[in-house]
Amino acid sequence: xxxxxxxxxxxxxxxxxxxxxxxxxxxxxxxxxxxxxxxxxxxxxxxxxxxxxxxxxxxxxxxxxxxxxxxxxxxxxxxxxxxxxxxxxxxxxxxxxxxxxxxxxxxxxxxxxxxxxxxxxxxxxxxxxxxxxxxxxxxxxxxxxxxxxxxxxxxxxxxxxxxxxxxxxxxxxxx
Amino acid sequence: xxxxxxxxxxxxxxxxxxxxxxxxxxxxxxxxxxxxxxxxxxxxxxxxxxxxxxxxxxxxxxxxxxxxxxxxxxxxxxxxxxxxxxxxxxxxxxxxxxxxxxxxxxxxxxxxxxxxxxxxxxxxxxxxxxxxxxxxxxxxxxxxxxxxxxxxxxxxxxxxxxxxxxxxxxxxxxxxxxxxxxxxxxxxxxxxxxxxxxxxxxxxxxxxxxxxxxxxxxxxxxxxxxxxxxxxxxxxxxxxxxxxxxxxxxxxxxxxxxxxxx
Numbered sequence: 001x002x003x004x005x006x007x008x009x010x011x012x013x014x015x016x017x018x019x020x021x022x023x024x025x026x027x028x029x030x031x032x033x034x035x036x037x038x039x040x041x042x043x044x045x046x047x048x049x050x051x052x053x054x055x056x057x058x059x060x061x062x063x064x065x066x067x068x069x070x071x072x073x074x075x076x077x078x079x080x081x082x083x084x085x086x087x088x089x090x091x092x093x094x095x096x097x098x099x100x101x102x103x104x105x106x107x108x109x110x111x112x113x114x115x116x117x118x119x120x121x122x123x124x125x126x127x128x129x130x131x132x133x134x135x136x137x138x139x140x141x142x143x144x145x146x147x148x149x150x151x152x153x154x155x156x157x158x159x160x161x162x163x164x165x166x167x168x169x170x171x172x173x174x175x
Numbered sequence: 176x177x178x179x180x181x182x183x184x185x186x187x188x189x190x191x192x193x194x195x196x197x198x199x200x201x202x203x204x205x206x207x208x209x210x211x212x213x214x215x216x217x218x219x220x221x222x223x224x225x226x227x228x229x230x231x232x233x234x235x236x237x238x239x240x241x242x243x244x245x246x247x248x249x250x251x252x253x254x255x256x257x258x259x260x261x262x263x264x265x266x267x268x269x270x271x272x273x274x275x276x277x278x279x280x281x282x283x284x285x286x287x288x289x290x291x292x293x294x295x296x297x298x299x300x301x302x303x304x305x306x307x308x309x310x311x312x313x314x315x316x317x318x319x320x321x322x323x324x325x326x327x328x329x330x331x332x333x334x335x336x337x338x339x340x341x342x343x344x345x346x347x348x349x350x351x352x353x354x355x356x357x358x359x360x361x362x363x364x365x366x367x368x369x370x371x372x373x374x375x376x377x378x379x380x381x382x383x384x385x386x387x388x389x390x391x392x393x394x395x396x397x398x399x400x401x402x403x404x405x406x407x408x409x410x411x412x413x414x415x416x417x418x419x420x421x422x423x424x425x426x427x428x429x430x431x432x433x434x435x436x437x
Contacts, residue, residue, distance in 0.1 A: 016232075016234055044245070112228070126225070130222070151192075
């Protein structure tokens with residue numbers, strides 16, 4: 001089967017999943033589009049390596065690699081991960097707007113902002129679990145790390161989210 | 176189990192990723208430890224908030240177009256390899272709706288409807304009601320389009336892979352009906368290919384199923400939506416939209432006329 005036909009059959013159904021990951025990793029639509037374009041070029045080139053039933057995690061892995069390569073060129077600083085200062089920095093980076101705090105939609109946006117502020121390794125692990133509903137095993141495979149690392153990243157990501165959302169509430173005066 | 180061991184396992188516990196033995200040991204610890212139990216509740220709440228509140232981003236039409244451009248540089252699906260592998264040009268399209276062609280397409284619709292269809296009125300009303308309900312639900316919700324593409328060579332394989340038949344897919348943008356994409360629906364408890372088109376500011380759903388199906392009346396309206404129907408080439412086309420009944424009837428007849436038998 002030619003590459004184009006296989007791509008249409010195997011990859012196109014997962015284009016949204018790939019884009020969602022790229023968008024959460026890159027944090028904006030413009031860069032996510034660039035990452036996806038590159039990911040599609042690679043997916044076409046390596047289309048013969050898709051195993052039956054694995055197209056989704058295969059494509060997510062490609063999107064992730066495309067993002068990291070893009071990041072090396074465009075945002076090298078982001079690839080340096082310091083776990084110590086991250087939570088304090090996250091709390092500071094969440095903008096507080098008490099005027100609109102009553103709105104439920106604002107709460108949801110704030111949660112998304114806090115996730116956006118998570119360090120890259122924690123963010124991608126959490127997103128693969130919560131948005132793409134991958135199992136720990138599949139996540140370990142996509143990220144190329146041991147399953148124990150997946151577990152500890154999820155624990156740290158959630159601990160940080162709970163800490164930050166609580167701190168934000170305290171600073172807003174609504175304990 | 177002590178708290179420091181327990182805390183490491185709370186996240187996989189909440190995700191249902193703990194094996195039986197550690198899960199049982201942890202559950203026992205939770206019954207006796209209020210602070211770890213409270214933490215589990217916090218984690219559960221966070222998990223469900225993340226699931227329901229985080230936006231799920233979707234591919235924009237611009238990116239969709241970029242991917243299609245990328246694909247267009249490659250040989251067509253199914254084409255043999257080699258330099259002379261270009262597809263034959265499609266036959267010139269029948270210029271429907273041009274000038275006095277409206278009357279002609281109405282006659283075609285009538286002819287198509289005459290083809291060997293057993294009309295079971297009650298079942299047909301059911302299917303129309305189901306189709307309209309499906310259309311309303313889809314246009315209000317997030318799942319109007321599951322595969323977004325204006326390219327029939329993208330939508331068709333996506334649908335075919337999920338059905339036991341291969342629905343004909345045509346983009347009629349040149350004639351004012353732009354293909355937006357497709358989704359899977361359920362009609363009469365069976366999966367049905369659903370093509371989504373835009374006509375001016377209206378969305379049109381076309382449910383494409385293999386014959387024999389119980390055919391509805393040729394035109395109807397229900398809950399403010401028009402329904403039109405035609406069959407050809409072993410396929411049944413049922414269109415639902417808020418565009419006016421004549422345009423919808425002509426459109427569905429055009430779709431049926433343009434689909435060769437298989």
